[in-house]
Amino acid sequence: MLQFQEAARIKNLPPYLFARIEQLIAAKKEQGVDVISLGIGDPDLPTPDHIVAELKKEAENPANHQYPSSVGMLSYRQAVADFYKQRFGVKLNPKTEVVTLMGSKEGIAHISFCYLNSGDVILIPDPGYPVYAGGAILAGGQPYNLKVTAANGFKPNYADVPVDIAKKAKMLFINYPNNPTGATADLKFFEETVAFAKENEILVCHDLAYSEIAFDGYRPPSFLEVPGAKVVGIEFGSVSKPYNMTGWRIGWAVGHPEVVESLGRLKSNIDSGQFQAIQYAAIKGLTGSQQALEDNIAIYEQRRKIVMDGLKEMGWHLEAPKATFYVWAPVPKGYTSTSFAEDVLEKTGVVITPGNGYGDNGEGYFRISLTVATERLKEAFARLKKNLGNLEF
Ligand SMILES: *Cc1c(COP(=O)(O)O)cnc(C)c1O
DSSP states (O other), rough: OOOOOOOHHHHHHHOOHHHHHHHHHHHHHTTTTOOOOOOOOOSSSOOHHHHHHHEEEEHHHGGGSEEEEETHHHHHHHHHHHHHHHHHOOOOOTTTTTEEEESSHHHHHHHHHHHOOOOOOOEESSOOOOOOOHHHHTTTTTEEEEEGGGGGGGOGGGGGGGGHOOOOOOOEEEOOOOOOOOHHHHHHHHHHHHHHHHHHOOOOEOOOTTTTOBBBOOOOOOGGGGGTTHHHEEEEEEETTTOOOTTTTEEEEOOOOHHHHHHHHHTTTTTOOOOHHHHHHHHHHHHHHHHHHHHHHHHHHHHHHHHHHHHTTTTHHHHHHBBBEEEEEEEEEOOOOOHHHHHHHHHHHEEEEEEGGGGGGGTTEEEESOOOOOHHHHHHHHHHHHHHOOOOO
Protein backbone atom coordinates (compact mmCIF):
# COMPACT_ATOMS: atom_id res chain seq x y z
CA MET A 1 0.00 0.00 0.00
CA LEU A 2 1.39 3.42 -0.91
CA GLN A 3 1.47 5.96 1.91
CA PHE A 4 -0.22 9.14 0.78
CA GLN A 5 0.38 12.35 2.67
CA GLU A 6 -2.86 14.17 3.30
CA ALA A 7 -2.92 17.83 2.33
CA ALA A 8 -2.26 20.17 5.25
CA ARG A 9 -5.79 21.53 5.10
CA ILE A 10 -7.25 18.06 5.71
CA LYS A 11 -4.68 16.67 8.12
CA ASN A 12 -5.90 18.61 11.13
CA LEU A 13 -9.56 18.49 10.26
CA PRO A 14 -11.36 16.56 13.03
CA PRO A 15 -14.14 14.16 12.06
CA TYR A 16 -17.49 15.94 11.97
CA LEU A 17 -19.00 16.05 15.48
CA PHE A 18 -21.86 13.71 14.69
CA ALA A 19 -19.68 11.21 12.88
CA ARG A 20 -18.05 10.62 16.30
CA ILE A 21 -21.37 10.41 18.11
CA GLU A 22 -22.68 7.91 15.55
CA GLN A 23 -19.67 5.67 16.26
CA LEU A 24 -20.37 5.83 20.00
CA ILE A 25 -24.01 4.91 19.48
CA ALA A 26 -23.07 2.00 17.21
CA ALA A 27 -20.65 0.64 19.86
CA LYS A 28 -23.33 0.79 22.59
CA LYS A 29 -25.91 -0.87 20.37
CA GLU A 30 -23.47 -3.68 19.69
CA GLN A 31 -23.33 -4.25 23.45
CA GLY A 32 -27.10 -4.71 23.33
CA VAL A 33 -27.99 -1.36 24.93
CA ASP A 34 -31.35 0.15 23.88
CA VAL A 35 -29.88 3.53 22.97
CA ILE A 36 -32.10 6.63 22.81
CA SER A 37 -30.36 9.40 20.93
CA LEU A 38 -31.26 12.96 21.83
CA GLY A 39 -28.07 13.95 20.07
CA ILE A 40 -28.63 14.73 16.44
CA GLY A 41 -30.94 17.50 15.24
CA ASP A 42 -32.66 15.66 12.43
CA PRO A 43 -36.49 15.62 12.20
CA ASP A 44 -37.83 12.13 12.91
CA LEU A 45 -41.20 12.78 11.27
CA PRO A 46 -41.63 12.07 7.54
CA THR A 47 -41.68 14.60 4.73
CA PRO A 48 -45.33 15.64 4.12
CA ASP A 49 -47.18 13.52 1.53
CA HIS A 50 -47.86 16.28 -1.01
CA ILE A 51 -44.10 16.96 -1.25
CA VAL A 52 -43.24 13.28 -1.73
CA ALA A 53 -46.01 13.00 -4.37
CA GLU A 54 -44.49 15.90 -6.30
CA LEU A 55 -41.08 14.20 -6.29
CA LYS A 56 -42.61 10.98 -7.64
CA LYS A 57 -44.41 12.82 -10.43
CA GLU A 58 -41.38 14.85 -11.47
CA ALA A 59 -39.01 11.90 -11.18
CA GLU A 60 -41.00 10.25 -13.99
CA ASN A 61 -40.57 13.19 -16.34
CA PRO A 62 -37.53 12.63 -18.63
CA ALA A 63 -37.09 16.42 -18.88
CA ASN A 64 -35.75 16.19 -15.32
CA HIS A 65 -33.24 13.44 -16.05
CA GLN A 66 -30.55 15.66 -17.53
CA TYR A 67 -28.09 18.02 -15.85
CA PRO A 68 -29.95 20.79 -14.05
CA SER A 69 -28.76 24.40 -14.07
CA SER A 70 -26.19 24.80 -11.31
CA VAL A 71 -27.82 27.92 -9.83
CA GLY A 72 -31.22 26.19 -9.82
CA MET A 73 -34.42 26.51 -11.85
CA LEU A 74 -35.82 30.02 -12.07
CA SER A 75 -39.16 28.66 -10.79
CA TYR A 76 -37.43 27.37 -7.63
CA ARG A 77 -35.61 30.67 -7.09
CA GLN A 78 -38.93 32.47 -7.68
CA ALA A 79 -40.58 30.28 -5.01
CA VAL A 80 -37.82 31.26 -2.55
CA ALA A 81 -38.31 34.96 -3.45
CA ASP A 82 -42.09 34.61 -2.98
CA PHE A 83 -41.54 32.95 0.40
CA TYR A 84 -39.33 35.89 1.47
CA LYS A 85 -41.95 38.42 0.30
CA GLN A 86 -44.78 36.67 2.09
CA ARG A 87 -43.01 35.61 5.24
CA PHE A 88 -40.63 38.54 5.87
CA GLY A 89 -41.83 41.33 3.56
CA VAL A 90 -38.40 41.18 1.88
CA LYS A 91 -38.18 41.69 -1.90
CA LEU A 92 -35.63 39.57 -3.76
CA ASN A 93 -34.83 39.40 -7.46
CA PRO A 94 -34.94 35.65 -8.17
CA LYS A 95 -32.50 36.03 -11.07
CA THR A 96 -29.74 37.85 -9.22
CA GLU A 97 -30.38 37.56 -5.50
CA VAL A 98 -31.16 33.85 -5.04
CA VAL A 99 -28.89 30.86 -5.60
CA THR A 100 -29.94 27.24 -5.10
CA LEU A 101 -27.85 25.08 -2.77
CA MET A 102 -27.61 21.32 -2.31
CA GLY A 103 -28.59 21.83 1.32
CA SER A 104 -27.51 25.04 3.00
CA LYS A 105 -24.57 23.25 4.68
CA GLU A 106 -22.58 23.10 1.44
CA GLY A 107 -23.17 26.80 0.75
CA ILE A 108 -22.14 27.69 4.30
CA ALA A 109 -18.90 25.73 3.81
CA HIS A 110 -18.28 27.05 0.29
CA ILE A 111 -18.85 30.77 0.88
CA SER A 112 -15.50 31.00 2.70
CA PHE A 113 -13.77 29.88 -0.52
CA CYS A 114 -15.26 32.93 -2.25
CA TYR A 115 -14.08 35.59 0.21
CA LEU A 116 -11.13 34.34 2.25
CA ASN A 117 -7.55 34.36 1.08
CA SER A 118 -5.03 32.34 3.02
CA GLY A 119 -4.76 33.69 6.58
CA ASP A 120 -7.76 36.00 6.31
CA VAL A 121 -9.74 36.44 9.53
CA ILE A 122 -13.36 35.33 9.84
CA LEU A 123 -15.48 35.97 12.96
CA ILE A 124 -17.28 32.89 14.20
CA PRO A 125 -19.57 32.51 17.20
CA ASP A 126 -18.39 30.09 19.90
CA PRO A 127 -20.36 27.92 20.53
CA GLY A 128 -21.73 27.61 17.01
CA TYR A 129 -22.59 25.30 14.12
CA PRO A 130 -19.29 23.52 13.34
CA VAL A 131 -19.53 24.11 9.57
CA TYR A 132 -18.71 27.83 9.89
CA ALA A 133 -15.21 27.08 11.19
CA GLY A 134 -14.81 23.90 9.13
CA GLY A 135 -15.45 25.67 5.82
CA ALA A 136 -13.28 28.62 6.81
CA ILE A 137 -10.34 26.40 7.76
CA LEU A 138 -10.62 24.39 4.54
CA ALA A 139 -10.55 27.66 2.62
CA GLY A 140 -7.33 28.66 4.44
CA GLY A 141 -9.03 31.27 6.60
CA GLN A 142 -8.33 31.99 10.22
CA PRO A 143 -11.37 31.80 12.51
CA TYR A 144 -11.52 34.30 15.36
CA ASN A 145 -13.99 33.08 17.98
CA LEU A 146 -16.61 35.44 19.30
CA LYS A 147 -17.49 34.05 22.70
CA VAL A 148 -21.24 34.12 23.18
CA THR A 149 -22.61 33.60 26.67
CA ALA A 150 -25.91 33.29 28.51
CA ALA A 151 -25.33 36.74 30.04
CA ASN A 152 -25.63 38.30 26.57
CA GLY A 153 -28.43 36.04 25.29
CA PHE A 154 -25.81 34.04 23.34
CA LYS A 155 -25.25 36.94 20.97
CA PRO A 156 -21.88 38.52 20.18
CA ASN A 157 -21.20 41.91 21.65
CA TYR A 158 -19.51 43.75 18.78
CA ALA A 159 -18.04 46.34 21.13
CA ASP A 160 -15.91 43.53 22.62
CA VAL A 161 -14.24 42.66 19.31
CA PRO A 162 -10.71 44.12 19.37
CA VAL A 163 -10.48 46.96 16.85
CA ASP A 164 -7.56 45.42 14.94
CA ILE A 165 -9.44 42.13 14.58
CA ALA A 166 -12.62 43.89 13.44
CA LYS A 167 -10.59 45.86 10.87
CA LYS A 168 -8.87 42.72 9.59
CA ALA A 169 -11.97 40.50 9.49
CA LYS A 170 -13.42 39.72 6.06
CA MET A 171 -16.47 37.72 7.11
CA LEU A 172 -18.84 37.13 10.04
CA PHE A 173 -21.24 34.25 10.66
CA ILE A 174 -24.34 34.63 12.82
CA ASN A 175 -27.28 32.25 13.31
CA TYR A 176 -30.64 33.12 14.94
CA PRO A 177 -32.69 31.18 15.94
CA ASN A 178 -29.49 29.50 17.08
CA ASN A 179 -28.13 26.00 16.99
CA PRO A 180 -27.04 24.85 19.58
CA THR A 181 -28.25 27.41 22.16
CA GLY A 182 -31.84 27.99 20.97
CA ALA A 183 -31.22 31.75 21.33
CA THR A 184 -33.16 34.21 19.19
CA ALA A 185 -32.36 37.70 17.92
CA ASP A 186 -34.51 40.75 17.30
CA LEU A 187 -34.20 43.38 14.57
CA LYS A 188 -32.21 45.65 16.86
CA PHE A 189 -29.41 43.07 17.04
CA PHE A 190 -29.49 42.75 13.24
CA GLU A 191 -29.26 46.57 12.96
CA GLU A 192 -26.17 46.51 15.20
CA THR A 193 -24.76 43.78 12.98
CA VAL A 194 -25.28 45.88 9.83
CA ALA A 195 -23.63 48.90 11.48
CA PHE A 196 -20.63 46.81 12.62
CA ALA A 197 -20.28 45.25 9.16
CA LYS A 198 -20.45 48.59 7.35
CA GLU A 199 -17.96 50.17 9.71
CA ASN A 200 -15.45 47.35 9.20
CA GLU A 201 -16.35 46.23 5.65
CA ILE A 202 -17.26 42.71 6.67
CA LEU A 203 -19.43 40.25 4.75
CA VAL A 204 -22.23 39.03 7.04
CA CYS A 205 -23.50 35.49 6.54
CA HIS A 206 -26.68 34.88 8.49
CA ASP A 207 -27.83 31.29 8.87
CA LEU A 208 -31.64 31.23 9.09
CA ALA A 209 -32.13 27.45 9.06
CA TYR A 210 -34.62 27.60 11.97
CA SER A 211 -36.86 30.53 10.94
CA GLU A 212 -39.95 28.31 10.82
CA ILE A 213 -39.31 26.23 13.95
CA ALA A 214 -40.69 28.58 16.61
CA PHE A 215 -43.17 28.36 19.46
CA ASP A 216 -45.90 30.26 21.29
CA GLY A 217 -46.69 32.38 18.23
CA TYR A 218 -43.14 33.78 17.94
CA ARG A 219 -42.07 34.52 14.33
CA PRO A 220 -38.28 34.82 13.92
CA PRO A 221 -37.24 37.68 11.62
CA SER A 222 -34.92 37.60 8.60
CA PHE A 223 -31.65 39.53 8.75
CA LEU A 224 -32.66 41.03 5.39
CA GLU A 225 -35.61 42.83 7.01
CA VAL A 226 -33.16 45.40 8.36
CA PRO A 227 -32.35 48.38 6.08
CA GLY A 228 -28.90 47.99 4.56
CA ALA A 229 -28.63 44.25 5.27
CA LYS A 230 -28.50 43.37 1.58
CA VAL A 231 -25.58 45.79 1.19
CA VAL A 232 -23.47 43.84 3.69
CA GLY A 233 -24.65 40.29 3.56
CA ILE A 234 -26.42 37.16 2.57
CA GLU A 235 -28.71 34.74 4.34
CA PHE A 236 -28.79 30.95 4.17
CA GLY A 237 -31.99 28.96 4.38
CA SER A 238 -33.32 25.54 3.69
CA VAL A 239 -36.40 23.33 3.47
CA SER A 240 -34.62 20.72 5.64
CA LYS A 241 -35.99 21.67 9.03
CA PRO A 242 -39.52 23.02 8.28
CA TYR A 243 -40.56 20.19 5.94
CA ASN A 244 -38.59 17.28 7.41
CA MET A 245 -36.41 17.17 4.28
CA THR A 246 -32.90 16.81 5.69
CA GLY A 247 -32.29 13.81 3.43
CA TRP A 248 -33.23 15.65 0.25
CA ARG A 249 -30.46 18.26 0.22
CA ILE A 250 -31.88 21.53 -1.00
CA GLY A 251 -31.58 25.07 0.29
CA TRP A 252 -30.65 28.60 -0.79
CA ALA A 253 -28.49 31.66 -0.26
CA VAL A 254 -30.12 35.05 -0.81
CA GLY A 255 -29.19 38.71 -0.59
CA HIS A 256 -26.17 40.72 -1.83
CA PRO A 257 -26.26 40.04 -5.60
CA GLU A 258 -22.49 39.98 -6.19
CA VAL A 259 -21.98 37.54 -3.31
CA VAL A 260 -24.82 35.35 -4.59
CA GLU A 261 -23.23 35.38 -8.06
CA SER A 262 -19.82 34.55 -6.65
CA LEU A 263 -21.14 31.54 -4.71
CA GLY A 264 -23.03 30.38 -7.81
CA ARG A 265 -19.87 30.70 -9.94
CA LEU A 266 -17.83 28.69 -7.44
CA LYS A 267 -20.48 25.99 -7.33
CA SER A 268 -20.78 25.82 -11.12
CA ASN A 269 -17.15 24.63 -11.04
CA ILE A 270 -17.84 21.95 -8.43
CA ASP A 271 -21.38 20.58 -8.74
CA SER A 272 -24.00 20.67 -11.45
CA GLY A 273 -26.98 21.60 -9.34
CA GLN A 274 -29.70 19.64 -7.56
CA PHE A 275 -32.00 17.07 -9.27
CA GLN A 276 -34.88 19.10 -10.71
CA ALA A 277 -37.48 16.72 -9.24
CA ILE A 278 -36.17 17.69 -5.80
CA GLN A 279 -36.38 21.36 -6.75
CA TYR A 280 -40.05 20.85 -7.76
CA ALA A 281 -40.73 19.06 -4.48
CA ALA A 282 -39.15 21.93 -2.51
CA ILE A 283 -41.33 24.42 -4.43
CA LYS A 284 -44.37 22.40 -3.26
CA GLY A 285 -43.08 22.64 0.30
CA LEU A 286 -42.67 26.41 0.14
CA THR A 287 -45.87 27.22 -1.77
CA GLY A 288 -48.26 24.42 -0.74
CA SER A 289 -50.27 23.81 2.43
CA GLN A 290 -48.41 24.65 5.65
CA GLN A 291 -50.68 22.44 7.76
CA ALA A 292 -48.06 19.70 8.20
CA LEU A 293 -45.56 22.29 9.45
CA GLU A 294 -48.08 23.60 11.98
CA ASP A 295 -48.80 20.05 13.16
CA ASN A 296 -45.06 19.45 13.51
CA ILE A 297 -44.59 22.56 15.61
CA ALA A 298 -47.37 21.38 17.92
CA ILE A 299 -45.50 18.08 18.36
CA TYR A 300 -42.20 19.86 19.09
CA GLU A 301 -44.05 22.03 21.64
CA GLN A 302 -45.28 18.89 23.44
CA ARG A 303 -41.78 17.45 23.45
CA ARG A 304 -40.28 20.73 24.63
CA LYS A 305 -42.66 20.55 27.60
CA ILE A 306 -41.56 16.98 28.40
CA VAL A 307 -37.91 18.10 28.38
CA MET A 308 -38.43 21.33 30.34
CA ASP A 309 -40.61 19.58 32.96
CA GLY A 310 -38.12 16.70 33.23
CA LEU A 311 -35.13 19.00 33.65
CA LYS A 312 -37.01 21.08 36.22
CA GLU A 313 -37.84 17.99 38.29
CA MET A 314 -34.15 17.10 38.31
CA GLY A 315 -33.14 20.54 39.55
CA TRP A 316 -32.51 22.67 36.48
CA HIS A 317 -33.96 26.19 36.30
CA LEU A 318 -34.18 27.11 32.65
CA GLU A 319 -36.28 29.17 30.30
CA ALA A 320 -37.84 27.22 27.45
CA PRO A 321 -36.36 28.09 24.04
CA LYS A 322 -38.64 30.25 21.86
CA ALA A 323 -37.40 28.57 18.68
CA THR A 324 -35.35 25.65 17.25
CA PHE A 325 -35.78 22.04 18.33
CA TYR A 326 -32.92 22.27 20.84
CA VAL A 327 -32.66 22.68 24.57
CA TRP A 328 -29.26 23.96 25.72
CA ALA A 329 -28.53 23.40 29.39
CA PRO A 330 -25.60 23.68 31.82
CA VAL A 331 -24.12 20.43 33.16
CA PRO A 332 -24.55 19.76 36.92
CA LYS A 333 -21.77 20.60 39.39
CA GLY A 334 -18.69 18.42 39.21
CA TYR A 335 -19.08 17.53 35.55
CA THR A 336 -17.55 18.67 32.29
CA SER A 337 -19.56 18.49 29.05
CA THR A 338 -17.81 15.26 28.10
CA SER A 339 -17.94 13.59 31.51
CA PHE A 340 -21.65 14.35 31.82
CA ALA A 341 -22.47 13.04 28.33
CA GLU A 342 -20.43 9.89 29.05
CA ASP A 343 -22.03 9.37 32.45
CA VAL A 344 -25.52 9.79 31.01
CA LEU A 345 -24.80 7.31 28.21
CA GLU A 346 -23.25 4.80 30.62
CA LYS A 347 -26.02 4.98 33.23
CA THR A 348 -29.07 5.44 31.00
CA GLY A 349 -28.27 4.59 27.38
CA VAL A 350 -29.35 8.13 26.46
CA VAL A 351 -27.21 10.17 24.07
CA ILE A 352 -26.90 13.92 24.63
CA THR A 353 -24.51 16.20 22.77
CA PRO A 354 -21.61 17.64 24.79
CA GLY A 355 -21.57 21.41 24.43
CA ASN A 356 -17.83 21.61 23.79
CA GLY A 357 -18.49 19.93 20.43
CA TYR A 358 -19.70 23.37 19.29
CA GLY A 359 -16.57 25.20 20.39
CA ASP A 360 -14.44 25.57 23.52
CA ASN A 361 -16.88 28.08 24.93
CA GLY A 362 -19.65 25.46 24.81
CA GLU A 363 -17.81 23.68 27.63
CA GLY A 364 -20.07 23.26 30.65
CA TYR A 365 -23.20 22.74 28.56
CA PHE A 366 -25.03 19.97 26.76
CA ARG A 367 -27.68 19.94 24.05
CA ILE A 368 -30.87 17.92 23.81
CA SER A 369 -32.67 17.61 20.49
CA LEU A 370 -36.46 17.29 20.27
CA THR A 371 -36.32 15.25 17.07
CA VAL A 372 -37.07 11.90 18.65
CA ALA A 373 -40.43 10.11 18.95
CA THR A 374 -42.43 11.52 21.88
CA GLU A 375 -42.71 8.15 23.65
CA ARG A 376 -38.95 7.63 23.39
CA LEU A 377 -38.34 11.09 24.79
CA LYS A 378 -40.57 10.25 27.77
CA GLU A 379 -38.70 6.98 28.23
CA ALA A 380 -35.36 8.84 28.09
CA PHE A 381 -36.44 11.22 30.86
CA ALA A 382 -37.81 8.38 32.97
CA ARG A 383 -34.35 6.75 32.75
CA LEU A 384 -32.51 10.01 33.54
CA LYS A 385 -34.67 10.64 36.64
CA LYS A 386 -34.27 7.06 37.83
CA ASN A 387 -30.54 6.59 37.28
CA LEU A 388 -28.70 9.90 37.56
CA GLY A 389 -29.08 10.27 41.31
CA ASN A 390 -28.99 13.63 43.06
CA LEU A 391 -27.56 16.37 40.92
CA GLU A 392 -26.15 19.62 42.25
CA PHE A 393 -26.05 22.94 40.48
C1 LIG B 1 -29.59 21.95 10.04
C2 LIG B 1 -28.79 23.20 9.93
C3 LIG B 1 -28.50 23.76 8.69
C4 LIG B 1 -29.05 23.28 7.39
O1 LIG B 1 -28.80 22.12 6.91
P1 LIG B 1 -29.09 21.71 5.42
O2 LIG B 1 -29.84 20.45 5.55
O3 LIG B 1 -27.74 21.54 4.81
O4 LIG B 1 -29.86 22.79 4.73
C5 LIG B 1 -27.82 24.96 8.64
N1 LIG B 1 -27.43 25.58 9.76
C6 LIG B 1 -27.69 25.08 10.96
C7 LIG B 1 -27.27 25.83 12.15
C8 LIG B 1 -28.36 23.86 11.08
O5 LIG B 1 -28.59 23.37 12.30
